[in-house]
Amino acid sequence: MDNRIRDAFDQVTASQTLKEETLRHLRQKMAAPPPKRTGFYRAAMACLLFLVVGITGYWFYFVPTSFISVDINPSFELGINRFDRVVSVEGYNQDGRELCQQLSLDFLTYSQALEEILNCPTIVEYLQREELLSLSVAGKDQVQSQEILQTMETACMGKGNVFCQAVDNPQQVQQAHEAGFSFGKYQAYLELKALVPEITPQDVQNMTMREIRDLIREAEGSVSQSQSGNYAPGGGQGNGWRGGKNS
């Protein structure tokens, strides 16, 4: 049987055509330039593009261009993107953090967010208790900041105890955050400090905006008395009171 198998397999040979065809194929392969790794580069470029688009898109959408600081005693800030949407909400004290959790402001337009804030039962209750609500806007985009300020003023029209202002100095925003304040409350602290130099951030940390404003008013009264009655209401770079105890 061994011989029969051997003889049978002997009959099976590679034809000359097959050999020549294989050799021709090998020649072609040898002559051809090494395959370009286009697939790899395309995939790498696609990944890079995806990354760039992703990062740019994230930066474009999620990086705030303006901030709104909302302060009564709860203090929190809304980050507003270039599309006028709320992309961040950050509380700056315990009350502020709790209020942020109550309100669902993410991705609303800032005018919708303001409406939510002004109609929020907690805020309404604070205002009814004669507390002061300070709405401050700051941002690198002056045009957007001005538009936000106008929207805030329109939204607060007819409401008492609400104060709207624009903070033109972005450095103050950073300083406020470093001091652990929202920039709206920090602005009030700076106003008070200008009148009462010995006041410290710790002194105002737990004060309501009403208490700070009352101190400012008192200090302004004493300063104006000492300056022969030159009374200057409001202060800072804000737009002054839009409300007040009697408005």
Added chain:
Amino acid sequence: MRTEQEASRAISQYGDTVRRICMIHLKNHADTEDVFQTVFLKYLTNSTEFESEAHEKAWIIRVAINACRDLIRSFFRSRTLSLNELLDQPDQVSHEHRGVLEAVLSLPVKYRDVVYLHYYEGYTAPEIGRILNRNVNTIYTFLTRSRQMLKEKLGGDDNGQQNSGRF
């Protein structure tokens, strides 16, 4: 990378061996061409320094068997054809040889390689074990069973002297 001359020499020297392995595994000529090109392209681009011709031949056999198995596993492999279509020159194969080849091809795939390597190439069971990367006892088992099956198919006229009962 080897030269064209080396590849040409390998095709001449081992072409028939690769062709027989292809016949054992594959179902048509197009697949055989594919495996031929695969095996000798690997040979061309491989930089293994062979210690001897025997080493080189064993390498070619191993690569050819693997290439055939890869092709069989491939989704795009061709369909089954008759023995006539498996042979390059079917008219030159006698009736008796055709019967033997058909008997070998009727064996389970795992037996065909050992039958070819043992009965035609003359490898011992330990050598086949090394080439196929299998346990030598498994090779002995395959050889015993395939021998029994071939005896039954070919009428049991065991006239081989060299390998009768010795692997």
